[in-house]
Amino acid sequence: MVEIGDTVARVKVVNMVCLPFNISCGFSKNCERGLTGFCLTLNPATAYGYAGMGPYSGGQAEYLRVPYGDVNCLVLPDDAGEKENDYVMLTDIFPAGYESTELAGVKPGETLVVYGAGPVGLMAAYSAFIKGASKIMVVDRLPDRLKLAEKIGPIPIDYSKESPVEQVLKLTGGEGADPGCECAGCQAHDSEGNEEPNPTINQLVRSVKPTGGIGVIGVFVPEDRKASDKLEKKGQIAFDLGLFFSKGLQMGSGQASVKKYNRYLCNLIHEGKAKPSFIVSHQLPLKEAPDAYNTSTRPRTGIYALRPAANTFVQQGDECREHHKRAVYDNQHGPSTKGASCRS
Numbered sequence: 329m330v331e332i333g334d335t336v337a338r339v340k341v342v343n344m345v346c347l348p349f350n351i352s353c354g355f356s357k358n359c360e361r362g363l364t365g366f367c368l369t370l371n372p373a374t375a376y377g378y379a380g381m382g383p384y385s386g387g388q389a390e391y392l393r394v395p396y397g398d399v400n401c402l403v404l405p406d407d408a409g410e411k412e413n414d415y416v417m418l419t420d421i422f423p424a425g426y427e428s429t430e431l432a433g434v435k436p437g438e439t440l441v442v443y444g445a446g447p448v449g450l451m452a453a454y455s456a457f458i459k460g461a462s463k464i465m466v467v468d469r470l471p472d473r474l475k476l477a478e479k480i481g482p483i484p485i486d487y488s489k490e491s492p493v494e495q496v497l498k499l500t501g502g503e504g505a506d507p508g509c510e511c512a513g514c515q516a517h518d519s520e521g522n523e524e525p526n527p528t529i530n531q532l533v534r535s536v537k538p539t540g541g542i543g544v545i546g547v548f549v550p551e552d553r554k555a556s557d558k559l560e561k562k563g564q565i566a567f568d569l570g571l572f573f574s575k576g577l578q579m580g581s582g583q584a585s586v587k588k589y590n591r592y593l594c595n596l597i598h599e600g601k602a603k604p605s606f607i608v609s610h611q612l613p614l615k616e617a618p619d620a621y622n623t624s625t626r627p628r629t630g631i632y633a634l635r636p637a638a639n640t641f642v643q644q645g646d647e648c649r650e651h652h653k654r655a656v657y658d659n660q661h662g663p664s665t666k667g668a669s670c671r672s
């Protein structure tokens with residue numbers, strides 16, 4: 329942190345803090361219930377540098393203006409420097425993956441299927457392990473992602489080779505998984521790699537056993553004019569509602585309420601019970617970010633952490649500003665995660 333505003337009382341310039349990708353006021357009715365991804369003051373949802381989500385500049389930068397600093401800053405423990413790659417995951421993907429397991433209703437001993445092995449899908453699988461799931465299956469078609477998933481324990485399922493539903497049913501004695509997580513969103517791909525908005529959600533309906541839960545954390549948007557799919561342009565998808573209803577399934581969805589979980593997940597990191605940095609394959613200086621996003625010059629593999637430049641900045645203002653900053657993103661699909669941490 330390089331500066332705090334006049335009204336900030338709790339956090340100090342000496343603190344190293346971690347910021348949720350979305351911004352909340354802390355006092356609205358939803359914030360009071362912990363639903364900070366749906367803050368009513370900043371309604372409908374606000375995030376740093378996200379199209380259609382407010383006027384705030386992006387988090388992948390040297391400095392960041394943080395509104396409601398006391399509410400939004402999670403002050404990190406004294407091992408923050410040593411475990412920076414772990415704590416930066418608290419900004420988005422670790423709480424997001426965890427929330428998908430909450431929305432799905434994962435309980436100890438249950439069998440879970442996760443569709444999508446990007447950063448959030450991997451964090452969903454990792455969170456399910458933390459919660460004591462007995463068997464976890466992760467569905468994707470990209471070998472490096474499946475390999476990474478397998479490394480932390482889940483059974484990898486390659487949907488480009490065989491129907492993922494059939495594979496899940498085989499692995500669960502024909503019953504299907506207890507709950508399932510949707511971690512791909514409307515930019516899911518079919519087995520040939522063509523973008524399609526609805527395969528994962530419908531495959532989940534078939535992969536989960538009757539009365540199971542589905543947690544949708546993959547992003548679906550109210551409209552996408554550039555989408556090639558006619559329905560997707562209007563924010564709609566062809567959904568197997570009949571089967572969903574007849575199986576008595578439940579579904580929870582929405583962006584992560586990061587603040588609801590980040591303090592507890594932070595404790596797990598601090599106490600050595602969680603190490604989400606296992607997903608980081610490369611580290612780059614922030615100035616190389618534009619090149620790193622350019623998939624024509626960089627291979628579409630791996631999950632990168634951007635390192636901050638070590639310079640200082642102090643500016644007058646009513647909000648805290650960031651000094652050191654990092655961002656984590658998935659090189660497969662661009663900026664899926666915005667990371668932000670700062671210290672004096």
Ligand SMILES: [Zn+2]
Binds near residue numbers: 355368
């Ligand atoms: Zn609020």
